[in-house]
Amino acid sequence: MAERDPVGPSVGPEPFTGGKLFDTVFTRGMALVEETASYLDGPGREQAKTLPRDASLTYSAWSMELTTRLMQAASWLVMQKAVRDGEMRREDASARKYRIRRDDPPLDPVAQKDRGLPPRFLELVGRAEALYEQICRLDEALYRGTTAKPPVNPVVDQIAQLQKAAETGAFDPLMVWRRSK
Numbered sequence: 001m002a003e004r005d006p007v008g009p010s011v012g013p014e015p016f017t018g019g020k021l022f023d024t025v026f027t028r029g030m031a032l033v034e035e036t037a038s039y040l041d042g043p044g045r046e047q048a049k050t051l052p053r054d055a056s057l058t059y060s061a062w063s064m065e066l067t068t069r070l071m072q073a074a075s076w077l078v079m080q081k082a083v084r085d086g087e088m089r090r091e092d093a094s095a096r097k098y099r100i101r102r103d104d105p106p107l108d109p110v111a112q113k114d115r116g117l118p119p120r121f122l123e124l125v126g127r128a129e130a131l132y133e134q135i136c137r138l139d140e141a142l143y144r145g146t147t148a149k150p151p152v153n154p155v156v157d158q159i160a161q162l163q164k165a166a167e168t169g170a171f172d173p174l175m176v177w178r179r180s181k
Contacts (some may be wrong), residue, residue, distance in 0.1 A: 017084035025138070026077050029131050033074045036066065036124050048119045055116030062107055062117075066125055069132045076100045076135055094143045102136050 040063055048059050081099055082088040092098075109122035116151045 017080050026081060029073055029077050032127055032131055033070045035099055036070055036128060037123060039120060040080060052116045057116055058112065063127060065107060070128055071134050072100055073135050100135055100139045112156055
């Protein structure tokens with residue numbers, strides 16, 4: 001299936017979104033979003049009412065974080081589908097505002113085991129974190145090098161500054177002495 005580019009000529013299928021891996025990730029991700037929403041609106045809501053105070057606070061905070069990450073993942077997947085279907089250009093999808101990356105540490109359901117949180121909730125958290133991490137890696141692989149500027153390596157930057165200083169005579173004791181006169 002050739003990709004329809006609304007701005008330019010048809011360019012053939014995008015390697016990731018045109019393959020079975022994308023279909024699998026898309027189907028699994030959207031199913032997890034639905035499954036988690038059903039749990040949080042149904043059994044999870046009822047279970048949360050009976051949790052001890054500390055577990056209840058963690059449940060509330062993690063529910064919001066879980067929902068946010070799943071919505072980000074779902075949005076990214078839908079955007080990739082739009083690229084595949086020719087409704088969005090790959091170049092547009094590479095814009096920083098559409099990218100997904102992990103800025104905060106992942107939720108750790110293993111660390112919360114035996115602290116009063118429902119096992120089903122912890123299982124959903126673990127699966128959602130795995131999906132989010134997978135999508136972050138896919139995003140990086142798909143769009144590496146397409147953003148405006150790669151991050152600066154501080155070591156390379158320091159070496160360049162030292163080299164420039166050496167070329168201007170900053171390490172020449174006689175030149176430094178002459179400037180001080």
